[in-house]
Amino acid sequence: MEEILEKFETALIAGNADASADLADAIVAAGQATADEIFAHLSNAMEEVGSRYQTGEYFIPEMLRSAEAVEKAMAVLEPYLFESRHEQAGVVVMGTVRGDIHNIGKNIIVSALRAAGYEVHDLGVNVSTEKFVNKVRETGAGLLLLSAFTTSTKPALLDVMAALEAEGLRGSVKVVSGGASHSEKFAREVGVDGFATDVKSTLAVCRRLTGRDGDRR
Amino acid sequence: MNSRERFLAVLAGEMPDRVPIVPVVDGFFAPKVIGRANDDCFADGACLAEALTAAQLKFAYDGAVAEMGLGPDPNVLGCPVEIEGNDVPLVVETIVGGREDLEKLAMPDPWAGGKMEPVQRLVEAAAGGYAVLGSVRSPFEYAATVRGLIEFMTDFYRDPGLVRDLIEAVRPATMAVGRAFIKAGVDALVVKDSFASSSMISPEHYREFAFPSGREAIAELAEEIPVILHICRNSMPILKDMARTGAAALEIDSPVDLAAAKSAVGGKVALKGNIDAVSVIEKGGIAAVEAAVKAAIGAAGKGGGFILSSGDSIPLSAPEENIAALVEYGRKYGSY
Numbered sequence: 001m002e003e004i005l006e007k008f009e010t011a012l013i014a015g016n017a018d019a020s021a022d023l024a025d026a027i028v029a030a031g032q033a034t035a036d037e038i039f040a041h042l043s044n045a046m047e048e049v050g051s052r053y054q055t056g057e058y059f060i061p062e063m064l065r066s067a068e069a070v071e072k073a074m075a076v077l078e079p080y081l082f083e084s085r086h087e088q089a090g091v092v093v094m095g096t097v098r099g100d101i102h103n104i105g106k107n108i109i110v111s112a113l114r115a116a117g118y119e120v121h122d123l124g125v126n127v128s129t130e131k132f133v134n135k136v137r138e139t140g141a142g143l144l145l146l147s148a149f150t151t152s153t154k155p156a157l158l159d160v161m162a163a164l165e166a167e168g169l170r171g172s173v174k175v176v177s178g179g180a181s182h183s184e185k186f187a188r189e190v191g192v193d194g195f196a197t198d199v200k201s202t203l204a205v206c207r208r209l210t211g212r213d214g215d216r217r
Numbered sequence: 218m219n220s221r222e223r224f225l226a227v228l229a230g231e232m233p234d235r236v237p238i239v240p241v242v243d244g245f246f247a248p249k250v251i252g253r254a255n256d257d258c259f260a261d262g263a264c265l266a267e268a269l270t271a272a273q274l275k276f277a278y279d280g281a282v283a284e285m286g287l288g289p290d291p292n293v294l295g296c297p298v299e300i301e302g303n304d305v306p307l308v309v310e311t312i313v314g315g316r317e318d319l320e321k322l323a324m325p326d327p328w329a330g331g332k333m334e335p336v337q338r339l340v341e342a343a344a345g346g347y348a349v350l351g352s353v354r355s356p357f358e359y360a361a362t363v364r365g366l367i368e369f370m371t372d373f374y375r376d377p378g379l380v381r382d383l384i385e386a387v388r389p390a391t392m393a394v395g396r397a398f399i400k401a402g403v404d405a406l407v408v409k410d411s412f413a414s415s416s417m418i419s420p421e422h423y424r425e426f427a428f429p430s431g432r433e434a435i436a437e438l439a440e441e442i443p444v445i446l447h448i449c450r451n452s453m454p455i456l457k458d459m460a461r462t463g464a465a466a467l468e469i470d471s472p473v474d475l476a477a478a479k480s481a482v483g484g485k486v487a488l489k490g491n492i493d494a495v496s497v498i499e500k501g502g503i504a505a506v507e508a509a510v511k512a513a514i515g516a517a518g519k520g521g522g523f524i525l526s527s528g529d530s531i532p533l534s535a536p537e538e539n540i541a542a543l544v545e546y547g548r549k550y551g552s553y
Binding site: 060 | 299307308309367370371373374375415417418419422532533534
């Protein structure tokens with residue numbers, strides 16, 4: 001089984017969507033892999049893709065190619081993983097804030113979080129404060145991830161934070177802001193519970209905020 | 218030598234009396250100078266023309282950039298655009314879902330509805346005293362915008378034929394808009410190819426998709442007017458290709474090492490750049506602006522072929538005194 005999972009991981013990193021879906025079929029057919037094992041390989045793949053982007057080996061089209069491979073594989077794996085997925089992680093609401101239409105980073109993060117076992121409600125891009133607040137209330141999400149490509153979106157982030165407070169939801173949801181230009185200082189100014197700049201730091205901050213620090217890697 | 222002559226001298230490969238200063242003060246920043254909100258001016262070309270004219274008058278740099286809502290195709294081939302508050306106009310819906318939509322693309326009619334009047338007004342206000350630059354999307358940038366960046370870049374591997382066909386289909390838009398600016402009397406064109414950046418796509422993909430159409434469009438427009446090719450963030454790996462497009466100058470952003478760029482392509486094209494619009498002009502103090510200007514001119518000013526500029530659009534929240542400092546120190550350190 002481990003050999004199929006290794007091949008699966010390699011196919012995701014290479015962004016080979018057809019091979020990823022075929023290998024996902026093989027994983028389901030064999031029925032031996034645990035959800036933990038599958039998530040570990042998916043997470044490894046996404047982290048490797050993120051790392052290759054950071055070192056300049058991959059660019060955005062290569063990340064999208066891998067994201068598409070993850071998407072095709074998840075379509076096969078989702079029924080197989082469904083029950084354990086909900087038990088393992090938390091419910092996340094995510095979107096790119098108002099005034100920002102960048103969705104590349106967000107989509108990669110959504111795939112990575114799903115792969116890591118979260119139930120993710122993706123609201124898309126240019127999302128209004130009202131939509132974020134309503135979705136958090138409706139789903140009872142424990143995590144709200146606000147994607148913002150540049151720090152010029154600070155007013156939009158502050159608006160969401162104020163609305164969560166005003167609606168009495170701030171105590172029940174941890175908020176993470178994310179984007180390549182985010183920093184601890186920026187996160188402090190906006191008042192979020194954590195920040196992330198890439199796939200790896202997003203998974204880490206989500207694990208920390210959901211009290212799952214001891215989980216795999 | 219007045220501002221316009223100084224700017225054009227560099228594009229013609231001649232030696233100016235000092236380094237020309239043409240920061241990218243466009244629709245992000247200029248409306249503030251006349252006390253107007255960005256959304257007023259994005260929706261109203263006359264407002265933006267007034268703002269750009271006032272900003273040039275206030276800071277006395279050598280050229281004004283007609284850009285962001287001002288010009289022949291504010292709606293990007295018919296994509297619905299949303300303007301709200303001080304946000305930049307956002308294309309909120311793309312119009313090419315697949316190959317079947319290529320035929321539906323409507324090329325812009327630059328002269329319809331008085332869209333070129335504000336540009337003409339800006340040119341009249343400049344009256345040959347300073348340069349006016351018209352900003353045009355490259356075919357690659359048009360294609361990415363009407364398809365949506367994610368789908369477009371996913372197509373690189375999924376359907377590269379569609380990428381090429383789409384770029385070819387929108388090339389007439391770049392040409393029509395470029396020619397309208399030329400007819401309106403601008404002094405140079407800036408062909409924007411932001412998505413071709415090596416911060417986004419590999420140099421191989423640049424050469425495969427963005428370069429061929431960019432070169433064709435630039436070479437054709439350059440027969441009539443000097444063209445500056447803008448690619449933001451990191452463009453170092455493709456700089457030599459950019460220099461082969463027929464552009465008279467390359468507008469480069471702060472991640473590029475100016476001295477290395479000058480050494481790589483300085484014999485062939487002029488360089489325009491590359492003060493960091495955010496960390497220096499928006500967030501730095503006057504001392505940071507002075508240091509950056511001095512370093513940039515030191516790295517690329519020698520022997521001409523250099524236009525001092527921000528690497529990209531100056532953000533709304535940049536302090537006015539930093540733009541004034543850019544011009545002041547550009548003059549101080551840029552004399553030949």
